[in-house]
Amino acid sequence: MADSFSKKEKAKKKAKKLKEKAERREQRKTDNNKGLELKDMLVYVDENGHLQDTPPDAPREEIKLEDIQLGAAPIEEEDPIKTGFVEKFILEKGYGFIREENGNGDNIFFHTSDLLDLIKQQDRVTFEKERSPKGYKAVNIKKA
Template identity: 40%
Template sequence: MAETFSKRERRKKKIERRREKELRRDERRNTVTKGKSLDEMMAYVDENGNLSETPPDPKKSYTIAAEEIVIDIPKAAPADSEELPTGVISYFDPAKGYGFIVDEQTKERLFVHVKSLAQPDMELNTGDRVSYTAMRSQRGMQAVAVMKR
């Protein structure tokens, strides 16, 4: 039985794609074996932080103590260690008993629950200024000992 034109064209395209794939694979294999030596692949960083092919001058090198290296930026400590951080209630749902506080300095958002209020009968509303103590919980930062200002 004779093969239709479309089937024959599909088969030709499939064979051509397979051949192209084999050629690409062979090229990758050849470039790996024909690669440069380790010395040719080395890159150095100069005193300005730019990449270069020449190794640095050992006379210009100096050692740095590991304690001097700062990996991250420390968070700013409050001006008065006795003063509690303050914030504004950005959202509070009294029916559900939870909300969020936005810290005035860091703009960090903290979770607040009715159980973590300093006075259990205190009511919080959106826009109230409060002071609190921050504590890390399982789900992130949480405000405890919350008091209105």
């Protein structure tokens, strides 16, 4: 008996897949790296992290052990007494904000309990900057 059309098509597809698989196997055999010398398999990384086939020509920069810093950067001591002016002061609520003269432009909170002198808005003041759970806070505030 003769095969039906669909059986012939399935057989053709199967034969085609087997042929493609054999071709891929042959391609892998020709493209493999087995049997290469060590120098052909080495890859070099330059100072920018790019991979290269040739070793770098430039001499490496020497790094001193003293220059290596482990952990977080050390905190540099600042002058504890700062100067600024009272940007906003709400006497009824008991707090205000000071703008530091040589600062980054942030307002520093203060409470009336930290005042040593009577002040009003736009007064020039000296103060100490202290870290609080919500950010920086001005303490020991005096008129300048």
